[in-house]
Amino acid sequence: MNHLPVLPVLIPMFVGALLLLMARSSMTLKRSLSLLATLVQVPLALVLMSQADAGTIVYALGNWEPPFGIVLVVDRLAALMLGIAAVLASGVIIYAARGDDGLGRNFHAIFQFQLMGITGAFLTGDLFNLFVFFEILLIASYALLLHGAGSARVRAGLHYVVLNLFGSALFLIAAGTLYGITGTLNMADMALRVATLDPADAPVAGAAGMLLLIVFGLKSAIFPLYFWLPKAYAAATAPVAALFAIMTKVGLYSILRVYTLIFGAEAGELANLASAWIWPVALVTIALGAIGALAAASLNGLISYLIVVSVGTLLAGIALGTQEALTASLYYLIHTTWVSGALFLLAGIISRLRGPRFGSRLIPGPQMEHAKLVSALFFIAAISVIGMPPFSGFLGKAMLLAAAGTGLKAALLYPALLVGSLVVLVAMSRAGTTLFWRHDAAPAIAEPLDRLRLVAALLLLVGSPGLVLFANPVLTYLDATAAQLLAPATYIEQVMSVVPVASGVQP
Amino acid sequence: MELLYAITLGVLTSCGVYLMLRARTFPVVLGLTLLSYAVNLFLFAMGRLATGMPAILGEAREYADPLPQALVLTAIVIGFAMTAYVLVLALRAQGELESDHVDGKGDH
16 A cells, blocks of 8 residues: 555654654754755655656545545645645745744744644545644644744734634534535545535535635635735744745635535536635735735735735636636646745845844845845846746746636736736835835844855745746646546545455555 | 524624624633634534434444534634633733733723
8 A cells, every 4th residue: 555645744743743852952953853854745745746647546544444534635736735835845944944943942843733734734635634734734833923922923923813713613614514414524525415415405505615715715815814914924934934825825725626626517506606706806816915015014014915916816717717727827826835935035034134123124224245146036036926027927827817718707817917917016126126226324233144044045936937947847737637626526436436455454 | 402502502603703803802712712612512513413312333223423523522622722822822912012902002
């Protein structure tokens, strides 16, 4: 039996627990252990991606036969998300190991638990198990957000925790209702039951489905549920904010999974339950995110609003729902996760170079050391995030617009996306010129540039030209992923046909 | 029994939501607690309400669905831990921001 699918969850779990036990041992030891456990996720995800490309792997935990036990399902989408998360986490942990992890004793343990929650949420094929992994990643994120303390973090943290606890309550109500009606929590089995639902039960199941949309919308920060995000992300330390770039994508992944599998095209009365709602919400999210970016007073705040814009863009692709649109969305998802992570790390570097008085606030500060190098990287990241050629943001947005076709939807998407990009362009140019070209006479009381921190940001940033250079293999994989998402019948059959390993047989 | 149960859930939820909308951290935490009670009871009810049915196969002809009970246990544990965390965070916020307003505003 292939045990690889469970490793992305088990490794961070055991390493995290071990790190908790070693809380008092030397930082070097904890750092190397955490670094190793994070970096190993990258080859693991690559192997899983190539295996998932050959065929979906279903792993029955504890040898319980689905739909009675919990299954981990590695299809192309899950493996892809693992890969994105692994690369992002590697960049973040390298950056954090240069000193940011020293602000609290248990940074590395919590980081590993966060990673465990993220990978678990991508892998699981069970609705309640998804809730549990959501809770794991949220609990870890509550602690990571407060890492380094400070009153701004406590204030943002309180909002974040209370909102997400309310979201968890809604998730439980939705999962409970769906269980009460369909009698199962396995998502593949639930899809079968929803498709053949008694018409009298359909409205209740539909209500539960829309409750799930609110929960996932809260996690992924879509309009009108994004107000917590800018404050929380702007208050977090640089590596934590960069890691949080994947958190909104966990919500988007869940939307993509649930509304293609359970409430997809084959769900009978509840077919395509959410797409009518997602579409306008996506456009409003883009618009409000762009306005927020224009009004942001600090670089961190600006990048947080860029995340909101990217969520809107991705959601628009999901709402379009065609294979081309999903391919474009997934491409844009890889791009935006890595580039926003890189931007948060760069913002951390910049605020260190400017000293604590100026930080990442968008006001003229002292002349920075190595301003040319840092500004060049900032420029590349900005070009990429705005969506100008030759980097991946351009390719993603161009594909998304092409996928919209020529109808009414295109007429709405073009202005939203293009004007949004223009506003982001203005915001980024203003931020760049203020940070790098305008100086006041204040003497710099700043730290010298740390090369390794720059390498960590560069590692994430290099993904952007990389995605363009290797666009052909990447798009082939993504196209197959989108096709797989739109044909949930195969997924369901593969999950339901798993037979437990017979006793006495050595796996 | 269903009606009584539904009314209980409704009262708990509405009280919880009302308290969550208050401006001080303590009522908000209480509201979260009430809401999580309501959610736990709701999950429990999703296995259908019945009396005198064991949750074990073979003990009686009729048996209760054990899965919602397992779900409730999980939800209780998580909810309990999170309430403790929110309380500590609220105390910390009061110390740090010198106010128990949820936005950290001063008392006027």
